[in-house]
Amino acid sequence: GAVVSQHPSRVICKSGTSVKIECRSLDFQATTMFWYRQFPKQSLMLMATSNEGSKATYEQGVEKDKFLINHASLTLSTLTVTSAHPEDSSFYICSYDNSHDNEQFFGPGTRLTVL
Amino acid sequence: AQSVTQPDIHITVSEGASLELRCNYSYGATPYLFWYVQSPGQGLQLLLKYFSGDTLVQGIKGFEAEFKRSQSSFNLRKPSVHWSDAAEYFCAVVFGNQFYFGTGTSLTVIP
Numbered sequence: 062g063a064v065v066s067q068h069p070s071r072v073i074c075k076s077g078t079s080v081k082i083e084c085r086s087l088d089f090q091a092t093t094m095f096w097y098r099q100f101p102k103q104s105l106m107l108m109a110t111s112n113e114g115s116k117a118t119y120e121q122g123v124e125k126d127k128f129l130i131n132h133a134s135l136t137l138s139t140l141t142v143t144s145a146h147p148e149d150s151s152f153y154i155c156s157y158d159n160s161h162d163n164e165q166f167f168g169p170g171t172r173l174t175v176l
Numbered sequence: 177a178q179s180v181t182q183p184d185i186h187i188t189v190s191e192g193a194s195l196e197l198r199c200n201y202s203y204g205a206t207p208y209l210f211w212y213v214q215s216p217g218q219g220l221q222l223l224l225k226y227f228s229g230d231t232l233v234q235g236i237k238g239f240e241a242e243f244k245r246s247q248s249s250f251n252l253r254k255p256s257v258h259w260s261d262a263a264e265y266f267c268a269v270v271f272g273n274q275f276y277f278g279t280g281t282s283l284t285v286i287p
Contacts, residue, residue: 067219095275104266104277105220154219156275164210165275169219 064088065157067168074145075176082140082171084155090135091157095165096128099152111138145175178203178271182278189257190286197252197281199267208270209250211241214280215263223265226250237261259285 064087074080084094092113097105109130111117117130127149129141142149152172156165179202189195201207208227212220224235231243241252250267262285267278 102282104279105275106277107274110274152217164208164222164225167212167220170217172217 065155065166065168067153067155067171069171070169071172071174073174073176076146077144079141079143080145080173082142082153082155082173084138084140084157084168086136086157086166089157089159091159092135093158094132094138095156095158096130096138096140097154097156099154099170101152105154142173145173147175149173150175178207178269178276180267180269180276180278182265182267182281184281185279186282186284188284188286191259192256195252195254195257195261195283197265197267197283199250199252199278201248201250201267201269203248203269203271206243206245209241209243210268210270210275211235211239211250211252212266212268213237213263214266220266223252257283257285259287261285 066085068083095110096108098108099105107120108123109117109119111130111132113132113135119125127143132138152170154170156167158165181200183198210225211223213223214220223239224233226233226243233241239254243250265281268275
């Protein structure tokens with residue numbers, strides 16, 4: 062399967078600061094990628110879907126101005142949590158769509174803690 | 177509306193015992209079906225997937241799953257559980273090109 066990396070794996074920040082999370086596909090190019098959020102002991106919730114070269118589509122209830130997604134290239138996407146607050150603390154996971162059989166390849170996740 | 181249900185929030189089994197984790201979906205057609213495992217603080221690892229064909233699917237780590245159209249189910253099974261199988265298990269379905277995850281089943285393995 063494809064390899065997807067995320068950086069950083071863990072980040073702690075102060076309330077009010079912005080945090081950027083990178084998601085890279087290491088061995089394939091994908092036009093579609095997804096960002097998920099997972100709260101403790103809960104399932105993954107889709108935040109947004111983006112296609113390379115176009116704006117992301119956000120799920121209902123997800124603030125686009127707070128969670129900025131830049132699908133910069135076929136191998137790199139970034140999620141920036143702007144003006145982070147403690148309630149944004151969560152596990153953020155990205156995934157790429159392999160575009161031919163609907164399988165997604167998930168990154169290892171980023172644990173964000175906002176103090 | 178489409179939905180994915182994992183009825184068991186938490187399951188405890190003894191090491192060496194058999195395991196079955198349940199997954200049901202609600203959709204008008206046959207979706208693509210997946211099972212993932214997540215260890216604490218880690219990302220998702222694909223165990224197996226079903227797209228079409230043989231309804232009994234073999235995956236990694238000795239897991240298998242059976243798609244039953246009549247029951248809209250895709251239950252995960254393992255004949256003999258190992259302590260290292262303790263983790264969170266997620267069933268997922270694809271409707272269109274969007275993943276929908278079940279709420280997960282937490283597996284505890286006791287010696």
